[in-house]
Structures are given as C-alpha cells and as structure tokens.
Amino acid sequence: xxxxxxxxxxxxxxxxxxxxxxxxxxxxxxxxxxxxxxxxxxxxxxxxxxxxxxxxxxxxxxxxxxxxxxxxxxxxxxxxxxxxxxxxxxxxxxxxxxxxxxxxxxxxxxxxxxxxxxxxxxxxxxxxxxxxxxxxxxxxxxxxxxxxxxxxxxxxxxxxxxxxxxxxxxxxxxxxxxxxxxxxxxxxxxxxxxxxxxxxxxxxxxxxxxxxxxxxxxxxxxxxxxxxxxxxxxxxxxxxxxxxxxxxxxxxxxxxxxxxxxxxxxxxxxxxxxxxxxxxxxxxxxxxxxxxxxxxxxxxxxxxxxxxxxxxxxxxxxxxxxxxxxxxxxxxxxxxxxxxxxxxxxxxxxxxxxxxxxxxxxxxxxxxxxxxxxxxxxxxxxxxxxxx
Numbered sequence: 001x002x003x004x005x006x007x008x009x010x011x012x013x014x015x016x017x018x019x020x021x022x023x024x025x026x027x028x029x030x031x032x033x034x035x036x037x038x039x040x041x042x043x044x045x046x047x048x049x050x051x052x053x054x055x056x057x058x059x060x061x062x063x064x065x066x067x068x069x070x071x072x073x074x075x076x077x078x079x080x081x082x083x084x085x086x087x088x089x090x091x092x093x094x095x096x097x098x099x100x101x102x103x104x105x106x107x108x109x110x111x112x113x114x115x116x117x118x119x120x121x122x123x124x125x126x127x128x129x130x131x132x133x134x135x136x137x138x139x140x141x142x143x144x145x146x147x148x149x150x151x152x153x154x155x156x157x158x159x160x161x162x163x164x165x166x167x168x169x170x171x172x173x174x175x176x177x178x179x180x181x182x183x184x185x186x187x188x189x190x191x192x193x194x195x196x197x198x199x200x201x202x203x204x205x206x207x208x209x210x211x212x213x214x215x216x217x218x219x220x221x222x223x224x225x226x227x228x229x230x231x232x233x234x235x236x237x238x239x240x241x242x243x244x245x246x247x248x249x250x251x252x253x254x255x256x257x258x259x260x261x262x263x264x265x266x267x268x269x270x271x272x273x274x275x276x277x278x279x280x281x282x283x284x285x286x287x288x289x290x291x292x293x294x295x296x297x298x299x300x301x302x303x304x305x306x307x308x309x310x311x312x313x314x315x316x317x318x319x320x321x322x323x324x325x326x327x328x329x330x331x332x333x334x335x336x337x338x339x340x341x342x343x344x345x346x347x348x349x350x351x352x353x354x355x356x357x358x359x360x361x362x363x364x365x366x367x368x369x370x371x372x373x374x375x376x377x378x379x380x381x382x383x384x385x386x387x388x
Contacts, residue, residue: 002280009031012031013305013307014065015304016294016303017295018070018333019076021094026094029311037065038053039100041096041290047301054096055098055100063081065080066079066082066115067114067115075078075090076090084111084112085109088116090103106353111134112130112157115130120140123184125165133150133154138150146182148185153176154171155172155223156170157171157172157191157200158249159171161204162213166292169202175307177190177191189233202216203250205255206252206253208251208255210272212229212236214251216242223240224239224240225238225241244263246260246262247262247289248261248284255272258270265283265286265288266280266284267279267280267281267314278318278319279382285304291375299348301314342366
C-alpha cells in the first residue's frame with residue numbers, strides 16, 4: 001500500500017522521520033523552489049502524512065536544503081544547504097502543535113556543501129562529509145572536535161555509524177571505503193576491494209547479534225551487496241539483491257530489514273537474517289533517482305523521495321511484528337491455560353492418588369500411613385502388661 005504524496009508546493013530534495021513518543025512520529029521534508037523545511041504528522045492507521053505542514057521554515061532566496069539528519073531523541077534537526085554550511089533546528093511539540101526554532105552551528109557555518117550528515121546511534125557524536133572530501137566528527141551537543149580531516153576522501157558518497165557508536169564507515173565517489181574510530185578519530189582501515197569494484201553505499205547491522213557492515217558494490221555492470229565482518233574488516237560474501245545500481249540504502253532501527261532504492265525508482269526490502277527480498281515496490285518513483293529512503297521508527301513503513309515525484313510513504317508487505325498488547329494477551333492466555341490444566345488434573349486426581357472423594361480426609365491419610373493410635377497400642381502390647 002502506497003501512501004499519498006505530501007509534497008505540495010516546491011520540489012522535495014530530502015526527507016526523513018522525526019521520532020516521537022507513543023508512535024506519534026513526524027516527517028521533515030526539505031524543499032526547493034520555493035526553499036523551505038516543512039514538518040508533517042504521520043497517521044499509521046491510513047499510512048499517510050497530514051495534508052498540510054504542521055510547521056514551516058522559509059530559507060533565504062537562493063538557499064536550498066541538501067540533506068537532513070535527525071538526532072535520535074527527535075529534538076534536533078541538522079540541515080545542510082547548497083550554499084555551504086549547516087543549520088540547526090530544534091523541534092518542540094507533537095502532532096497538531098509543532099514549533100521550529102533555529103540555532104547557529106558556528107563550527108559548520110562556512111564549511112562548504114555537505115553531502116553526508118549522520119548522528120551516532122547513542123546521540124553523542126555527529127559527523128559531516130563534504131563534497132570536497134572533508135570529514136568532521138564532533139561530540140554532541142557541545143560540538144567539541146573529535147576529527148578534522150580535510151583529505152578523508154576525494155568526495156563523499158555515504159556514511160553510517162555502528163550500533164555501538166564506536167565506528168564510522170564512509171564511502172567515496174572514487175569507490176573506496178574507510179573505517180574510523182569515533183572516540184579519537186583515528187583511521188582504522190580501508191576496506192579491500194578488487195580493481196574493478198566500486199564500493200558506493202554503506203550501512204552497519206543494527207540487530208545487536210550480527211556484527212556486519214553492508215555495502216553496495218558495483219562490479220562492472222553487476223550490482224552486488226557485500227557483507228564485511230567488523231571484527232576483522234574482511235569481506236565474507238556478497239549477494240545480488242536489487243540487481244541494479246542503488247542510489248540509497250537504509251537499515252530499520254531494529255536491524256531486521258535492509259532497504260535499497262534504485263536510480264530509476266524501484267525499492268526492495270531485504271530480511272537481514274536470510275538475506276532475501278521480502279518486499280518490492282517497482283516503479284515507485286518511475287524513472288527518477290530515489291534521493292531519500294528511511295524506515296519509520298515503529299511501523300513497517302518507509303518514506304522515500306525524489307525530485308520528480310516528491311515524498312511518498314509506503315507500507316511494507318512483510319510479516320507483522322508482535323505488538324506489546326499482543327504479547328500481554330498471549331501471556332494471559334498461557335496463564336489461563338495453566339489454570340485449566342491444573343483444574344482438570346485436580347478433578348481427576350482419584351485415578352492417580354487413589355483417594356476416595358466421599359470419605360473424610362483423615363481416612364485418606366490412614367489408608368496410606370495407617371492409624372497412629374492403633375499402631376501405638378500394638379507396639380506397646382507386644383511387650384505384654386507393664387509393671388509400674
């Protein structure tokens with residue numbers, strides 16, 4: 001099921017989710033012509049966005065948003081622009097009352113256009129990758145510099161933090177990929193690749209059990225998804241999933257699903273455990289490069305965007321997850337079933353214990369242990385009368 005387009009006026013350049021309590025999530029869209037940042041509410045029952053934005057920020061003339069990163073708390077949004085530099089937005093409120101306020105980010109005011117922005121999973125680090133190949137890693141929110149590397153890459157393609165926030169993977173337009181330590185900014189390794197291979201996109205596993213790094217690899221005219229073991233940084237295999245060049249890749253928050261969007265509008269969603277495609281949305285953005293693709297924080301729903309077709313929300317045809325109330329119902333059912341089994345066992349206890357139900361409890365005990373009083377008389381009587 002595909003939700004409606006919430007594009008409205010302007011061309012959508014980027015889109016992602018803003019996490020909110022009780023699944024009252026929001027969606028933020030960056031737009032050009034006219035240039036703005038807009039926030040919409042999301043209805044999980046209809047899998048759609050609100051018809052009108054709940055909050056809007058108008059950029060100056062000639063300034064267009066390029067990419068967006070949202071802090072895991074959902075309170076901070078960082079947006080890079082085409083004129084260089086980044087803006088910080090603080091988000092207040094929920095659903096029908098949403099307010100945006102802007103704050104300056106002095107370390108990122110005049111740094112040039114940024115292709116990649118990312119927050120670490122624990123929210124303590126923030127990284128930017130420039131079109132000029134400049135990598136910056138900061139502590140958040142104090143913006144203390146962890147790494148300032150002007151020659152990290154030729155030009156940035158993609159980046160992602162590991163689940164434990166210890167590593168940052170980055171890829172370049174020249175096909176290389178590097179791994180960085182986010183505590184001190186030290187380079188760890190450069191991923192090995194064949195001379196005819198270009199590593200393009202990267203995402204760490206997020207399920208907490210499989211320490212893998214997934215990368216899309218272009219080998220000649222073949223599009224593959226490679227898997228690296230992050231304990232050794234060695235490639236352990238690859239598989240053809242999307243079977244065409246990918247423009248964007250995303251991992252669900254629980255790590256169960258990996259999604260890829262193509263350069264001609266297709267989307268596939270892969271179950272990580274089996275590395276098998278579980279959902280296809282063919283021609284979702286017909287003939288258009290998918291620029292944004294993100295999983296909803298709590299629902300099996302994705303948001304995608306392209307400059308031609310705007311933003312779309314899509315419900316995935318994957319097995320439904322257990323809801324919290326369903327787990328409680330199951331536990332209650334098991335408890336009631338155990339009570340029923342105990343009752344049946346008790347009602348049929350005669351066949352096991354051989355206790356007649358129509359006699360007093362004392363006679364039941366005597367049947368097994370005998371009469372204590374008669375035993376005492378017999379014991380002393382064996383010795384005959386006592387001479388006291």
